[in-house]
Every structure is written in structure tokens, then in C-alpha cells.
Amino acid sequence: MGSDADISTSGAAPTPSPSAPTSAPAERGPFSPVSRPADDEPAGRGGEPTPPAPSPLDEFEADEPRRRWPRVVLTIVGVAVVLGGAYVGASWALSDRVPRGTTVAGIEIGGQDAATATATLEDGLASLVAEPIPVVAGENSTTVAPADAGLAFDAEATVAALTGFDLQPLRLWHHIVGLGAAEPVTSVDAAALDAAVETVAAALVTEPVNGAIVFADGAAHATPAADGAAVDTAAAAAVLTGSWLTAARPLELPTEVLEADITQAETDRAMADVAEPLARAPIAVAVADQTVELPAAAVTALASFVPTASDLALQLDAPGLVAELVARTTNLFTPSADASFAFENGAPVIVPGVAGTTLDPATLAAAVAAAATADDRTARVELIPSDPAQSTAALEALGVKELVSEFSTPLTNEPLRTENLAVGASKITGTLVLPGATFSLTDALGPVTAAAGFNEAWVIVEGEHVKGIGGGLSQMSTTTFNAAYFAGFEDVEHTPHSEWFSRYPEGREATLYTGSIDMKFKNTSPYGALLQSWIEGGRLHVAIWGTKYWTVETSTSGRSGVVSPTTVYSESATCTSQSAGNPGFSVTVTRTLSLNGAVAETTSRTTRYKPQNAVVCGAKPAAP
Template identity: 35%
Template sequence: MSSNTVVMPAQRGVPRQEQPSPPAPERPRSRRGVLIAAAVAGVLAVGAGGAGAYATAGDIPRGTEVLGLDLGALSRSAAEKALGDHVATRSAQPARVRLDGKDVTVEPEAVGLAFDVPATVDAAAKSGRRLFGAEIVPPVVRVEQAKLEAALRKHVNTERVTVRRPAITFKGVAPVATYPQAGLDLDGAVAAERVTAAWPTGQVADVPLTTRAPAMTREQVDALITDVAQPAVAAPVTVTVGAESFRLAPAALAKGLVFRADAQGVLTPAIDGAKLRAAGRAQFSKVETAAKPATVRLRNGKPQIVAGAPGRVVDVAKLGPALLGVLTGPAPREVTGVLVEAGSDTSVADVAKLGIKERVSTFTTYFTGGRSSPRSQNIITVAKAVDGAIVRPGATFSLNRHTGERNYAKGYKDAPVIVNGVLEPGVGGGASQFTTTLFNAAYYAGLEDVEHKPHSFYFSRYPSVIESTIFYPTLDLKFKNTTPYGILIDTATTGRSVTVSMWSTKVYDSVKTVYGPRRNVTSPSTVHREPGPRCITSSGLPGFTQDAWRVIRKDGREVERKKFTWRYDPEPRFVCGGE
């Protein structure tokens, strides 16, 4: 039978018909035709095999493109290198965002925006084999959604954000609720999706504000107040640490208990360890030992760095969950705390960077009465309080802030002070002499004068104009360290003098004062006062006006000439009694 003949099987139910006559026998095929057919079949077979080999060459299918780069037929390692080189420049380009109609840019490193080259190559390898055409594989881009949202929120017009998230705060120990409300807001997930899609090709990501419904109801907020907030501040909590203990009052618990909202706006109670410690600082100090920072001290007339020492503090990270476990329960409530080592915020390396190595200024004033007089004692007390203070570059030193109120509890005594132009006994009298000494030391160190006020009367123990009084809290002495080095304030007292020296690295060639002549001199009057313990006699001094210029030289030239002017009132001759 011929090979070109197709025999169809008989169908059931169909009568058998007469058989046709057999066909005429075919002519035998020639050898040449057989060879041609075989050759064609071979070519087809080779073509099929070659096409398969072509399509499966390398790890990446042919025709696979990422950002216009053909990765076809490359191995994974070669593809990762090629793609990494291809996107290197793009990786540093900021993302352009059209945020609620406002054009902003976001730096990639600030929000973790980056190409994930290995993941992109993996996606390309799985894109499928093909003989013809191209497959465009989008790059895999990573971003830290929370950081991106925070960066974008800085540019959002707050008046456009109308969504209201729930909140629970405390006014004293009374919980205060803020109820949620639907409105416009920035959706972090939408922002991340659009930025990662647009940034690889340099396009602008359109990020609108969207309407967001609150994730909590008023009833749920009220339930948190009833079940958590109110019981939490209903009674104190005793914290036992080893053999010692202290009590956290409801007011401190109200400061430490916070209700944090997640990305959807759902509130969860938590303990803010820093706020709790600040509110209960006095109680925590009963069981804690503060860390000692590294500092600088003068030894044998030279500044030396003194290493700090770690402290022992209550581990508020562990205390927080323990407190949450009892705050909803009835009194008495107790938890156990543990101490952990706490290092100092200032290391030896930090102090070394300050460059405190030499004395850059010093100033001395003198007093009478010896060390035992009340006025002398006040000068010595305030000098000790300031001794060793360090003023970092760019920082402003405030004498009132450093010492606090100078009162009896701190060892200050009654001594003459000027009150409303009259000499009267007052606690801390004499502190002005230390203030003048400190002001001059800062003045001759070339530091910036921020705040000072000379006395209303002139005292010969002070340099005219370049002096300062102080009165807590209304009159202060402030100066700013405008040098690139730290300043160590060193104080010393004798039975007749107080000295303040500034130690740092020398910046200026010289700091000097040039005085103008005294003018508008006025004579003192005689004032009779009622005799008694508040009346202090004086011989009186003339009043006058005078100018003084601070002249600073650096690198052989004058860099500052600042004028100071002051008008002294004549100090009356106070007489106790008489007219």
C-alpha cells in the first residue's frame, strides 16, 4: 500500500458497498528524491535543536530587558554586575514627588530607597523562555515606608490634613480623650507604591492626599479610658529593687503612661520610660547611682582628662511591661525592678576633642573681711559651684541656670545688696563680685557677651564699665563660647581675693580694653534712713559716664573693636538716723 494513502475505518450501521478497483501500482521513488527528503528532515531537526539551544543560552532568557538594558543569555552573576553598573548613577538621583500638588524631592538614602539588583535579576531569570520578541521586566525597588512617610509629611500643608486620629492624654491625673474623625491624610502605602514605580525611570510620582476613615470608634476610645487610663492613676505603685523600694505616685504614672497610635490610628497603652523617669526622678534616685561623665581637672597646674564612671539605673525597658501588668488592677500594687549599668554621655574621647590645654585668660578681684565674713562666704560658695564647669563650642553659659537660686539651703548668707538703689542685707550678697570676676575672665578670653548689666553704683574694687551684677532670676550673666574649643572654668579663692581662669586653646593674639575719659560727673547726695538692721551706711561715690572698647587681635591684625558704655548713678552718702 502506498504511504500517501489514508485508510479510514468503517463506520458502524452503514451498509457495506462494493469495493473499488485497486489503484495502479506506483512508480518506485528515485534515490535522489529519498536523499532530498532526508536532507530536508535533517535540516529541520538541526534547526529545531539550534532554536532550543538559542532560547536556553545563559541564566537569563533572551530578549529580557530591565530599564532598557538587555540581560538576555547572561549568567546571574554577569547580569547582576551589568544591572548594578547600569543603575549606579540612577541610585543617587533624588525621587521627584508631586505631593498634593506641591513639588518636592526626597533623597534616596534618607528613606532607604534603592534598587534590589539580585531580586530584579531573579525576576528576570523567571520571566520565561522565548524565541522571538522581548520581555520588559520592571526593577525591584525597596523603600522604608515609615521613613518615606515621615519625610513627605514635612512638606504636607497641615491645614489640608483633616483626618483626626484618636488620642488619650492626661491633664494632671484626669484622662482626656480626642475622638477620631474621617478626613484627608497622607497614605504611606500609596506613597511607597507610587514612588518606587516612578523613581527608577526618573518620572514624577503623583502622591495625593486620600480620604481615610478612622480605625477606632468613640466607644473604643472610651473603653480604653474606663479599662486602662482611669485605673492606672487610681493608686500608687511600689517598685522594689533588691532590698530597697520606692513609690511611683499617680501623677508620675500619668506622665509615664502613653497611648500610642499605629499607622492605622489604633491606640495601644505603653510606658514611656524617659517620661516616667523624669516625672519620678526623686523617687528613682533613691535606688540609682548616677554615671560620672569624663571631664577635665587641673592637676599640678595643668589640665588633665579624668575618666568617667558608669552608674546603676532602673531598667525602665523591663519596668514598663511590669507596670502595664498591674496598672489595671486594684491597690496595693507592686512590681519588681532591676538595675542595669548606665554609661556616661561624655567619654574620654569626647573631652579630648575639646582641646582644653592652656590658660587663655584669668582675672582677680579683691575683697575685705577675710574668709569668715558673710559676704566672703557667699563669694566662696558661688565660686565652688562654678568651679570645673565646661562650656562646649557654640554653647551659652548662664550663671543663674548653672547655680540655680542662691538661697539659705545652699549655704548662702545675708550680706549687703543693692535693692532699688539702696544698700540692704539680702541673701547671697557678694555674688556680684564673683559675677564681675567671671565676666572679665570671659571678656578677656574673647567670648561673646550675651547678657550682663553693670552695677547702678560704681565700686572701686571693680573695673569701671567692664563689670556685672546679678540677681536671681531677673538679672543674669550669660556668655557664648564662639571658639572651636571647649572652655574649662577654674575658680580659686583666698581670704582676700577670688580668681577665675579660662582654660582652652589660644585663639587670639591679645584682648585688651581701651578706656575713654569719664564724663558727666555728678556728686553724691546725703540720704538719711531710718535706723535699724536694714540700714547700711556708706560714704557716697560720684556718678559718671564712661566708654570702654574691647580690642581683639588675631594673626597680627585687629578683628574686633566693641564699644561698652555705662552711666553710673552717684551713690548717696547714706546716714542711719538724723533728718
């Protein structure tokens, strides 16, 4: 190769100079390039192509790099295997150890094996997991027992989460640099937790305060509204579950706002639009031909505000307003008269009721409220008819149309006693006993006093015959009892005499003593029962008018246990001598009630009478 020959960087062999001598090919050394004729190279002498100049790169083996890369890969793999083995070995060796520096709920367990760490946590948290958890919401507080809330600390699960074979780098990193605080694992009974949270929520609720308006001393005063708070039960359950062992105590439970139903805005509106105008000045009321002024203090004393559909609504005491108005007018109303019964020719007739005039209380209250906020502070109302409380139609519907029963008893020869019976007869006449109602003779007679027209006459008190106001009214009781008995009415209360008097039926008589002994019966028919009583032909009569309903049959047994009267001596200061009378005996009375031909009830009652002994006032004489 000539000294001035150039190696082409384009890859084509240089063309030899024509003046250069042709020499024999030199022997190739190890780095001699192999010449290859170019396609466009001119042919040499003899028609053969001129060989290219040799290249130093021709001596390198083309596949030498491919023989070196397996060694690199093997080296890398070997290092990785060694490091991986060291990593796995370290992870395995530390698998039963808690990472250094680890604490659970303030208890240090770093570096301990699983069993020791579990025991350390159980001992260290024993008191905390057993004591009630104090909880607060706003200014309210209470406690909840972990067991009641279904909360239990699981020490084994807590430690298991920190130990065990794990190839995650973070686990090994924690073993190297330390972990710090770890969360305890809690087992939860969801049903018990929900129930406990509901109980806690009920104890910690702060009720909202509705705005209110009251009147005092003629002025309106407002109570501000205030929102309340209720425990957010879902969030509270999460707080209890997640931090009952780690958070500072008491635990603050999350709450949600309970808005007042009557807000401050509504309170302010009612105050400005209604309350203050109502109390500002008097209100005039024009009715019929009269106009009166109601002072503001009189109106506000009858006014109040009540919550209605989240608003404050003015409420006026309507009957009270009517009373205030009537007190300031003259003969404003015409009174009504109730329909009633009267007796004409011995039979009942209906006296029709008469309508009067009155005011509708609700209409008056609405007019006054409207006038309070109007430019013209005058309430204009009209009188309306007032129907009788007891109408003619109502009395007609009671079916008082025929005589149902009547009973009479003979009078004695005591004028004062007969006068008492006449007064009593006038008081019970016209008494209406409605269906299902109970009649009381004591109530019908009213007070048995001299002022009511009653006289002193003979009565029996503790076995002695003495004088007392209203003496003889037991005959009214007996006669009325028998009238009700034969009407088929229920015997509610009656007391027989201690002695039998021949003017009364055996076993069917009743005494009376105001304040202690009464006679009562119940109207068991679907019709009204109108009582009528009078004295005629030496007898006391009691009749009951209505519509016949029951069929009554009665029977009286013979006497039994007869005891003849004897003579007794009495040194009582109130003793009254008397001669011997009727004997003592027992008797039974039976009543059968039938309705539409079928027996509905059969009742029996036995009465025992003592003998009417002769009474001698004074000491018993000595035996001869």
C-alpha cells in the first residue's frame, strides 16, 4: 500500500493513479483490509477488476460483541439474586417482630415479638377498654359503655397487621427507621353500635327554641329563636369506632343543625305586623245600634300567639271578647228560651223554644284582629239568631207520648209530713231522664232545708223515731222506686227501711236520708222518661211518661223468719214512746223483664225487716 494512498470514508475504494507502478499483492497482515471491487470500478489490465485498498477494520471479528453480553447479564442477575435473597431473608427474619418505635394507643410495643406485643397491649389497655367513654355534643354530655356499643379491642388483629411475612419494601423500611403510632383494630357489633348511638343521640340533642311573642302589661314581648343541634348518628358511629381508644376524652361527636320551626325572621315579622299594632291603641266594636271601645289592655289580655304551619298566628279568646263586649253594652242580646215539657190536663205537652240573638265569637275575634292592623280600628259585626239549647225537635224525638208506669202510696195523718211530700212532688215533676241516663232523687229534690220549703216530721235515725227536716220523704223515695221498677228501669241504688211499714209493699220500698242514703235508677230504654208526681185522693202518686219498652212481671214470696215484736226500754234523751207494730221477717221479690216476648232479665232481692217493738222511755223495772 503506497504511502500517499487515502482511505475513503464514503466506503468506495480509491482509484490508483495511472503512473503508479503495479506491484504484487503484499501479504495481508492481521489488520489488512480485504479489498472488494466496486461495481463501477474500471477493469484492470487483462480485464480483471482492481482490488480495493485494504482496511484496518477488516481484521476484527464481526460477532465478538455478541460473545460478551451474557457475562454482563449473569453478573447483574447474580447481584440481584444476592440482594433479593438478603431482602427476603431480612423480611423473613423480622416477620414476627413489630417495627421499632411502634405505639398503639400510647402503648410502646416496638421490637417486640407478636405474642409479647399482644400481651403488652391487652395489659396496657385493659382499663381503657373497660371504662365508659365520655362523649359530648355542644354543652351536653353523657357516657357510653364500650360493651353496650358493641366495641371490643382486638389486640391479636392489631399486632397481626404489624407483623407477618411481607415483601413490601415499606414494611422493611419501617423496621429500619421506625413506624410510630399505629391504629388499634376494633371489632364492632353493628347492631349494638347503632342502638347505642341512638341512645346517645337522644341524650345529647339540643332542642331548638322557637321564637315566641307574649303580652304583658299591655305590651308585646318577643322571645328570640335559637337553633338546636342533633348528633349526626352515622358520623358519630364512625368517630366511636375509629377513635374510642386513641382520641382525647371526652369524644366530641359531630352534630347537625336543628332549625327552629318558628325562626327569628318569622318572629320579627309577627311582632312588627301584628303584635305591636294590636297593643298600640283601643279597638272600637260596632254592633246593632251600639258602638263600644275595647281598651288595648283588655284585648291583649285575651291575645296569644300560637305556632301554626311554621308561622306565629294570632289567637284571640273569642268567648272572652264577647264577655268584654257585653260588659260594655246595654241589653245587647235577646235571651233564647229552651223547649220544655209541661203538663196539661194531666198529660205532657211540648212548649216550643224561642230563638234569641247573640254574637258568633269567632266572627268577633276575626273582626277585632283585622281592625288591629287596619287604618280604621273599628270592628263591625252583626247579631245572629241563637237557637235554644234544647229544641222542640229534640224533645219530639224522645218519644214521650204515653204513660209507661204509675205507682201510689197512701198518706198518713201527719199534715207536716204531707206538706213535705207535696214540696217533693213539685220538685221532681218535669224531670227528664234521657236514654241511658241515671236519675238521683237527692239531686232532683235539691237541698232539703227549711228555706227550700221542707218541714220537720218524723224520721228514723239509728233505730229511734225522731223529728227531722224533710221527714216523710222516704215515701217519695218508695213511690218513685216502684214507678221505675214497673217501667223496667235498672235499680242502681236503693236502701230498704229497717222496719216494714204497712203502707209500703213488702220488699219493694226505699228510705232516703240526704247526704248518705239516695235512691237512683237508670233509664234502660231508648226513649226519654218524664217524671210527674202529685197528691190526690189521700195518696202520693208518681208517674213516668215515655214509650213502653219493657214487659214487667213481679212476684213476692211469703214471709220467713217471722219475729214477733216485744217491749224495749230506752233511757235515751231523744226517746219517744211507741206501741208495738209489725213483726220482723224476711221476704224475697223477683222481677222478670221481657222484650218482644223474650225474657231478657230475671232478678231477685231478699229483704230482712226487724220487728217494730213497743218502746217504753225509762229504765226497765226490776223483776218482782
